[in-house]
Amino acid sequence: MIEKGKISAFQMGMMMYSMPIATGIVLLPAITAKHAGRDLWLAAILASVVGFILVYTAHRFNKFYPGKTIMEYSISILGRIPGKMMGFIYLFFYLHLSGIVIRQYGEFIVGNFLRKTPITVVMGIMVLVCALAVRSGLEVLGRSAQTFIFLLICLILVITLLLIPEMKPGNMLPILEHGLQPVIKGAFPPMDWFSSYFVMMFLLPFLSDKQNGMKWGMISVFAVMVTMIISNLIALFLFSDIIASLNYPLMAAVRKISLASFFEHVEAFVMAIWILGAFIQISMHFYTTVLAAAQWLELESYRPIVFPLGFLLTVLGVWVAPNSQEMSYILGTTFTFYALSIRLLIPLLLLLIAAVKNRKNV
Numbered sequence: 001m002i003e004k005g006k007i008s009a010f011q012m013g014m015m016m017y018s019m020p021i022a023t024g025i026v027l028l029p030a031i032t033a034k035h036a037g038r039d040l041w042l043a044a045i046l047a048s049v050v051g052f053i054l055v056y057t058a059h060r061f062n063k064f065y066p067g068k069t070i071m072e073y074s075i076s077i078l079g080r081i082p083g084k085m086m087g088f089i090y091l092f093f094y095l096h097l098s099g100i101v102i103r104q105y106g107e108f109i110v111g112n113f114l115r116k117t118p119i120t121v122v123m124g125i126m127v128l129v130c131a132l133a134v135r136s137g138l139e140v141l142g143r144s145a146q147t148f149i150f151l152l153i154c155l156i157l158v159i160t161l162l163l164i165p166e167m168k169p170g171n172m173l174p175i176l177e178h179g180l181q182p183v184i185k186g187a188f189p190p191m192d193w194f195s196s197y198f199v200m201m202f203l204l205p206f207l208s209d210k211q212n213g214m215k216w217g218m219i220s221v222f223a224v225m226v227t228m229i230i231s232n233l234i235a236l237f238l239f240s241d242i243i244a245s246l247n248y249p250l251m252a253a254v255r256k257i258s259l260a261s262f263f264e265h266v267e268a269f270v271m272a273i274w275i276l277g278a279f280i281q282i283s284m285h286f287y288t289t290v291l292a293a294a295q296w297l298e299l300e301s302y303r304p305i306v307f308p309l310g311f312l313l314t315v316l317g318v319w320v321a322p323n324s325q326e327m328s329y330i331l332g333t334t335f336t337f338y339a340l341s342i343r344l345l346i347p348l349l350l351l352l353i354a355a356v357k358n359r360k361n362v
Contacts, residue, residue, distance in 0.1 A: 002295060012207060014142075017220045020224050022277040023108075023278070024193045026248055028190055030243055038173075039178075041232040041236065042175075045225060048222070051195075055221055062210065069292075089346075091292045095289055103321060123318075145280045163238065198343035290305060293305055
């Protein structure tokens with residue numbers, strides 16, 4: 001097996017939680033509000049269906065093909081040449097997606113804090129740190145997620161409590177003023193974030209307690225849904241109808257924190273904790289890309305290609321979009337259908353074929 005390390009189902013759940021949340025709480029409220037308006041918090045509930053479906057799909061694949069990732073059982077399901085072609089699609093997609101995630105991180109840091117620092121330097125430093133973690137193996141990533149995500153969750157709770165005096169719950173009324181159609185439209189961008197649970201198809205073979213994989217996967221999806229609802233409501237209660245005009249509602253909200261004119265300007269502290277979550281998110285996308293490349297090339301180890309791919313991902317981070325506005329537009333429109341086609345529709349089709357082939361085990 002190309003990965004010798006093992007992680008627990010709980011650690012996998014923490015790793016999966018970080019993938020949609022690190023950038024989701026920063027970008028999604030504004031993107032979702034452009035379509036759903038004041039009902040943006042309902043969009044998160046609808047979008048979570050994608051996450052639950054993918055957790056179940058990954059669980060069924062693990063039953064049919066234990067010990068294999070989707071790069072391997074695509075060949076078992078479709079045959080060698082079609083399976084390799086399918087594997088190349090996933091490899092290309094994760095190269096592209098990892099570049100986007102790295103660029104999101106770079107745009108956030110440069111746009112809010114290090115305004116005079118070249119974005120390539122910001123992205124390159126993070127990629128280097130993530131490369132060291134990825135090269136250390138899955139167990140290191142699992143322990144990092146278990147430690148850092150606790151801090152990220154505490155950060156969200158503290159921000160919520162400190163902002164309560166500024167909140168106006170009446171901003172959410174009337175609910176469903178324009179019916180369900182805006183909510184459905186607004187649910188598509190967060191569906192892309194929930195489709196990150198596709199990565200479970202790479203992680204389940206490496207669990208030390210495989211029987212708990214589906215349980216912690218479902219718990220993780222539910223936790224992401226609750227977190228997105230909370231972040232959307234915070235933005236709605238604070239900014240009402242102007243959410244869509246803000247690039248980073250979370251940072252605008254944090255700047256409102258003021259207790260007795262003493263406890264203020266906590267943006268740097270928030271950034272420090274958020275970077276830990278971004279580290280796990282980027283590392284997980286990086287690891288998935290490296291593992292997919294190594295399995296597609298049928299290498300004995302993925303470690304020799306970590307740093308070359310890290311350099312490529314940094315270049316892709318520069319290439320994916322000319323600016324943050326263009327990237328936000330892409331993420332809120334065409335990218336959603338692109339991501340859902342590859343991470344949801346194709347796995348469901350593969351599962352249908354696998355179920356037919358293994359109908360005695362269904």
